[in-house]
Amino acid sequence: QQPVQSPQAVILREGEDAVINCSSSKALYSVHWYRQKHGEAPVFLMILLKGGEQKGHEKISASFNEKKQQSSLYLTASQLSYSGTYFCENTGNQFYFGTGTSLTVIP
Amino acid sequence: ETGVTQTPRHLVMGMTNKKSLKCEQHLGHNAMYWYKQSAKKPLELMFVYSLEERVENNSVPSRFSPECPNSSHLFLHLHTLQPEDSALYLCASSQDSGRNTEAFFGQGTRLTVV
Numbered sequence: 674q675q676p677v678q679s680p681q682a683v684i685l686r687e688g689e690d691a692v693i694n695c696s697s698s699k700a701l702y703s704v705h706w707y708r709q710k711h712g713e714a715p716v717f718l719m720i721l722l723k724g725g726e727q728k729g730h731e732k733i734s735a736s737f738n739e740k741k742q743q744s745s746l747y748l749t750a751s752q753l754s755y756s757g758t759y760f761c762e763n764t765g766n767q768f769y770f771g772t773g774t775s776l777t778v779i780p
Numbered sequence: 781e782t783g784v785t786q787t788p789r790h791l792v793m794g795m796t797n798k799k800s801l802k803c804e805q806h807l808g809h810n811a812m813y814w815y816k817q818s819a820k821k822p823l824e825l826m827f828v829y830s831l832e833e834r835v836e837n838n839s840v841p842s843r844f845s846p847e848c849p850n851s852s853h854l855f856l857h858l859h860t861l862q863p864e865d866s867a868l869y870l871c872a873s874s875q876d877s878g879r880n881t882e883a884f885f886g887q888g889t890r891l892t893v894v
Contacts, residue, residue, distance in 0.1 A: 675822045703879060714784075714870065714885035715823075722880060760823065764879040767838065770815075770823035 674699060676763050676771040684777045685751045693746040693774045695761035702765030704737055704744040710757040718759075719746070751778045783807045786871050786886035794894055795861060801889045803854040803871030809884075811877040812854040814846060817868040817888070829854060830877040861893045 676697040685691055695704065703722045707715040721727050721737035721744055734747045744761055756778045761771040784805045793799050805812065814826040828836035829848040843865075845857040854871055868890050874883040 705879070705883065707885075714887050717882035717884065720880070720882060762823075767836070768813075768825045768828075768879070770825075772822050 675769050676701075676761055678759070678761060678771040678774045680774060681772070682775040682777075684779060685755075687751060687753060687778055687780055689751055691748045691751060691776060693748070693759050693761075693776070695744045695746075695763075695771050697742045697763050697769070699742070699763065699769070700765060701737065701739060701742050701744065701763050703763075704735075705762040705764055706733075706735060706744075706746050707760045707762065708755075708757045709760065715760060748776070751776075753778050753780065784871055784873055784884050784886035786869075786889050788889060789887060790890045790892075792892045792894060793858070793861065795863070797861075798857070798859040800858065801856040801869055801871075801891075803856075803886055805852055805871075805873040805884070807873060807884060809873040809875050810851055811874045811879075812848060812851070813872040813874075813883070814854065814856050815870040815872065815885075817870055819867075823870070827856075828877055835877055858891075861891075863893050866891055866893045 676695045679694045706718040709715040719735050737744045759774045763769045787802045811830045816824045825838050826840045827846045832848045843860050847855040868888045870888045871886040872883045875881040
């Protein structure tokens with residue numbers, strides 16, 4: 674029931690781009706993306722709603738394919754501060770967090 | 781600081797103890813949540829409250845008992861827990877339980893059951 678994220682882990686050099694995917698076996702109603710640093714609370718990144726509306730407040734982008742039941746998060750020109758674990762959350766009738774993607778940005 | 785405060789930050793309890801986790805938000809939100817984060821597992825939603833009424837209970841064992849006395853406070857009462865209940869317990873709030881707006885998480889309570 675939990676969405677599956679890929680890749681599980683990725684290491685980037687500063688300035689490189691990354692894509693994190695979130696695939697669900699259940700229909701996606703809206704998708705939330707979060708980043709969690711070790712020992713800290715998850716921090717909201719973006720919401721993608723049915724119909725294409727997006728809400729976010731960081732310089733990231735994401736896509737939402739209802740038909741394929743997938744969402745992707747695009748991180749461009751990565752910075753050291755992007756390091757952390759990224760989670761998607763499917764917020765339909767029930768809420769399910771994804772399996773997580775560990776992202777490490779190195780100098 | 782996200783506006784959601786959880787206490788205590790760390791808790792060690794025996795299997796026969798009774799303890800409570802507290803969550804407080806001053807964001808004016810109407811929905812509050814408890815999540816469990818175990819090692820190497822995705823976050824799991826435990827309970828959802830909207831306007832102080834429980835709207836979601838994801839088959840959580842009765843040894844976990846939530847309480848929401850008002851829209852700003854949420855408690856999780858614990859009794860006769862098992863070692864496998866050791867985890868990070870996260871509280872979150874959002875404007876409403878429809879989740880069309882962002883959720884804010886607290887720092888969590890790291891619970892160890894011995």
